[in-house]
Amino acid sequence: MSNYPLSYKLSWLPRFLEPSLSGDRQGFAPAAGTIIEPPPVRTVRLAFVGDISAVANRSATQCDPAIATLLGSADLVVGNCESPVVERPSAALGTKLGIHHAMTERFLAEALAAVGISRNKLVLSLANNHALDQGFEGFDETVAALERLGIRSIGAAAGPVERLAVGPLTIGFAAFTLWRNAGAAAFAARVSMQGDPARWLRRDAVNLTCAVPHWDWEFRHFPQAETRALARHLAAQGVGLIAGHHAHVVQPVEQIGKALVAYGLGDFLGTAFARQPWPGRIGGILTVDISADAGTRGAISAYRLHPFMRLRAGDHERLVPIEALENRMRSKVEGRLTAIFP
Numbered sequence: 001m002s003n004y005p006l007s008y009k010l011s012w013l014p015r016f017l018e019p020s021l022s023g024d025r026q027g028f029a030p031a032a033g034t035i036i037e038p039p040p041v042r043t044v045r046l047a048f049v050g051d052i053s054a055v056a057n058r059s060a061t062q063c064d065p066a067i068a069t070l071l072g073s074a075d076l077v078v079g080n081c082e083s084p085v086v087e088r089p090s091a092a093l094g095t096k097l098g099i100h101h102a103m104t105e106r107f108l109a110e111a112l113a114a115v116g117i118s119r120n121k122l123v124l125s126l127a128n129n130h131a132l133d134q135g136f137e138g139f140d141e142t143v144a145a146l147e148r149l150g151i152r153s154i155g156a157a158a159g160p161v162e163r164l165a166v167g168p169l170t171i172g173f174a175a176f177t178l179w180r181n182a183g184a185a186a187f188a189a190r191v192s193m194q195g196d197p198a199r200w201l202r203r204d205a206v207n208l209t210c211a212v213p214h215w216d217w218e219f220r221h222f223p224q225a226e227t228r229a230l231a232r233h234l235a236a237q238g239v240g241l242i243a244g245h246h247a248h249v250v251q252p253v254e255q256i257g258k259a260l261v262a263y264g265l266g267d268f269l270g271t272a273f274a275r276q277p278w279p280g281r282i283g284g285i286l287t288v289d290i291s292a293d294a295g296t297r298g299a300i301s302a303y304r305l306h307p308f309m310r311l312r313a314g315d316h317e318r319l320v321p322i323e324a325l326e327n328r329m330r331s332k333v334e335g336r337l338t339a340i341f342p
Contacts, residue, residue, distance in 0.1 A: 001181070001182050001183050002129070002179070002180060002181050002182070003179065003180055003184070004179065008217060011217075012218060012219075015217075015218065015219035015220060016218070016219050016272060016276065016277075016280070017277060018277065018279075019219040019220065019221060019249045019277065019279040019280055020219065020220045020221065020222075021221050021222070021336075021339055021340075022220075022222065023220065023221070023222030023223070023224075024222060024225065024228075025222060025252075025342075027254060028252040028253060028254050028341070028342055029252070029253045029254055029255045029342070030253070030341060030342060031253060031304065031305040031307075031337070031341040032302075032303065032304035032305065033255070033302065033303055033304075034301070034302045035255075035258075035260075035299070035300050035301060035302060035303075036291060036296055036299060036300075036301045036302070039289075039301055039302065040289075040291035040292065040293040040296055040301050041293055042168070042291070042292035042293055043289040043290060043291055043292060043301055044075050044076075044166050044167040044168070044169050044171075044289070044290045044292055045073060045074045045075050045076075045287060045288070045289050045290075046074060046075065046076050046077075046078060046166070046171075046210075046241075046287070046288045046290065047070070047071055047073075047074035047076070047077045047078070047285055047286070047287050047288075048077075048078050048079070048212075048243040048262065048265060048285070048286040048287075048288070049071075049077060049078070049079040049265060049268040049283075049285055050079065050080065050245055050248075050264070050265035050266045050267050050268040050283055050284065051079075051080045051082040051128075051245050051246075051248065051266075051267045051268060051269070051271045052079050052080060052081055052082055052083070052108075052111070052124070052268050052269050053082040053083040053101055053103065053267070053269055053270065053271035054083055054101075054102070054103030054104070054107050054108075054111075054269070055083070055098055055101060055270060055271050055272065055273065055274070056269065056270025056271065056272070056273065056274045056275075056276075056310075056316075056317055057107070057111070057269055057270065057315070057316040057317055058315035058316060059110075059314075059315050059316045060107070060110035060111050060113070060114045060316065061111050061114050061115060061269055061316055061317050061318070061319060062114065062313055062316065062317070062318040062319065063114050063115040063116065063318075063319045064308075064318075064319060064320045064321055064324060066321050066324075067115065067116075067285070067306075067308055067319050067320075067321060068115055068116030069116070070285060070287070070306060071115060071116050071117050071285065072116045072117075072118075073287075074121065074287065075121065075166050075167050076121055076122075076123060076164070076166045076171075077117050077121055077122050077123070078122075078123045078124075078125070078173065078210075078212060078243065079122070079123075079124055079125070079268055080124065080125045080128055080212070080214065080245040081124040081125060081126055081128070081142065081146070081153070082101060082128055082130055082245075082267075082271050083101035083102055083103040083130060083133070083271075084101060084102055084103075084130070084131065084132075084133055084134040084138040084139060084141070084142045085102075085103055085104065085105055085108055085141065085142040085145040085146065086102050086103075086104070086134050086138045086141050086142065086145075087104060087105070087141075089102040089134055089138075090134045090135050090137065090138060091133060091134055091135070094133070095133075095134075098272075098273060100130075100133040100134065101130040101133045101271070102133065102134055102138070105145045105148070105149065108145075108149065109149060111269060115319065119149050119150045119151050120150055122151050122152070123151070123152045123153070123154060123162075123164065123173060124146060124151055124152075124153050124154075125153070125154050125155040125175035125212045125214070125245070126139070126142065126143070126153050126154070126155040126156055126175070126191065127154070127155025127156075127175040127176050127177040127191055127192045127193075127212070127213075127214055128155075128177050128179075128191075128214040128245065128246065129177060129179040129180050129181045129214065129246070130181060131155075131177070131180075131187070131190065131191045132180075132181065132182045132186060132187060132190065132191070133181065136186075136189070136190065139190045139191075143156070152164065154173045154174070154175040154212065155175030155176065155177070155191065155192050155212070156190065156191065156192060157188060157189060157190050157191055157192050157193075161173065161174045161200045161201075161209075162174075163205060163206055166290075167292060168292045169207045169208065169290060169292055169297070169298060170205070170206045170207050171206055171207060171208050171209075171210055171290075172205065172206035172208070172209045172210065173210050173212060174192075174194075174197070174200055174201075174209065174210070174211050174212065174239075175192060175211075175212040175213070175214075176192045176193055176194050176195050176211075176212075176213055176214070177191060177192070177193055177213070177214035177215075177246075178193070178195060178213065178214065178215045179214060179215075179246065180193070195213065195215075195230060195234075196233075197209070197211070197233075197234055197237040197238065197239055201237055201238055201239070206298075207290075207297055207298030208240045208241060208290060208298040208299075208300075209238060209239045209240055209241075210239070210240070210241040210242070210243070211234050211239045211241070211242045211243075212242075212243055212244075212245070213230075213242065213244050213245070214244070214245050214246045215227050215230065215244055215245075215246055216244065216246055216247050216251070216263060216264060217247065218246065218247055218248050218249075219247065219248055219249055219280065220247060220249070220251075221247075221249050221250065221251055221252075221279075221336075221339070221340050222251065222252065222340075223247075223251055223252075223263045223264070227244075227263065228254070228263075231254065231256060231259075231261045231263070232256055234259075235256040235257055235259035235261070239259060240258060240259050240260070240298070240299075240300065241259065241260050241288060241300060242259065242260070242261040242262065243262045243265065243286055244261075244262065244263050244264050244265070245264065245265065246264065247263070247264035247266070248264075248266060248267050248271060248272060248280055249264065249266050249279060249280055249282065250264060250265065250266040250282050250283065250284045250305075250307065250337070250340060251263035251264030251265075251266075251340070252340050252341060252342075253286075253303070253305060253341070258299065258300070260288065260300050260303055262284075262286045262303075262305065265283065265284045265285070265286060265305075266280075266282055266283040266284055267280070267281075267283055267310065268283055268285075269310070269317065270310055270317055274312070274315075275312060278329070278332065278333070279336055281309055281310045281311070282307060282308075282309055282310075282333055282336065282337070283307070283308050283309070283310060283319075284305045284306065284307050284308070285305070285306040285308065286303065286304070286305050286306075287303065287304050287306065288300055288302075288303045289301040289302045289303070305341070306321075307321075307322050307333070307337055308320060308321055308322065309321075309322060309325055309329070309333060322334065322337070
C-alpha cells in the first residue's frame with residue numbers, strides 16, 4: 001500500500017538506531033545568513049518547525065523560555081501535523097504499537113501553549129505519510145479539530161496552495177508529500193501529492209511562494225540527489241522558500257539562486273518512539289525574515305537555523321537550546337551540527 005522502495009524499508013531500523021552522515025556534502029550554505037544588504041526597514045518573520053506528534057509525549061511538553069520567546073517573535077509559525085488529531089483512534093492496535101499515529105485535540109492545545117505558539121499564528125501541514133493513519137474519518141476529524149482550535153491547515157488535496165496575509169505581505173503556502181502509508185487512490189482523495197509547481201504556482205497572486213514538502217529519506221542528515229533535484233526544479237519555477245520534513249533529523253540549508261531551501265528540520269515533538277538515539281533528538285527552528293519594503297518586497301532578507309535538543313523528562317520531552325546542555329552531550333551535538341552545516 002505504501003510507496004517506499006524495499007531498500008528504504010530495510011534500512012529504516014539501522015538508520016533509526018544510527019542516523020547517517022553519509023552523502024553529498026557539497027554546495028550547502030551556513031546555518032545562518034544575511035541576503036539583503038543593507039537590511040530592509042520592514043520585515044515579516046516566519047518560523048518553521050519540524051514534525052509534531054504525540055508518539056514520544058504522553059503529557060504536555062516542557063519548553064525552555066528561550067525557545068518559547070523565539071517562537072513568539074514570529075509573525076507566523078509553520079509546522080507539520082505528523083499525527084491525526086482524533087479523540088479515539090480507529091486503528092487501536094497500530095496506534096498502541098506506534099505504527100499508526102494519533103494525538104488528541106487537548107494534547108495539541110496543551111503542547112502549543114507549553115511552547116509558546118499562538119494558535120492564530122500557526123499553520124499546520126496535513127500533507128504527510130501519516131495523514132490517513134486513522135482512515136478518512138480520522139483525516140476529516142483532524143481538519144475539524146484544527147478549525148475548532150483556530151489553526152489554519154495546508155496540504156489537503158482540494159487545493160495545495162493557501163494564500164495567507166502575514167502582516168503587509170501575501171504568502172502562498174504549498175504543502176505536499178512524496179510518501180504515503182496508504183494506497184495511491186485513497187491518499188489522492190484527501191492529501192496533496194502535487195510536487196510540480198506548474199500545476200499550482202501563481203506568481204501574480206502572492207509576494208512569496210513557500211513550499212512545505214514531506215520528502216527525502218528518514219534518519220539521513222544529507223538529502224538524496226533526487227530531493228536536491230526537486231528543490232532546484234521548484235526554485236526554477238519561482239518557489240522562493242522551501243522548508244521540508246520527514247527525515248526526522250536536521251538536514252542542511254541551501255541557497256539556489258534567490259531561493260532558500262531548508263531540507264529537513266527534524267522533529268519538533270518526537271515522532272518515533274519515546275526514546276531514541278541522541279542524533280534523532282536534535283531539532284531545528286528556522287526563522288526567515290521577509291522584506292516588506294517596496295524595492296525588495298517578498299525577498300528573503302535573512303535566515304537562521306536555531307538548533308535545540310529534545311530531552312526525556314518522565315512521560316514527555318523537554319525542549320532546550322544547545323547552550324543549555326551538559327558539557328559531554330553539548331560537545332557531541334555541536335560536533336554533529338558542525339558536520340552538517342559548513
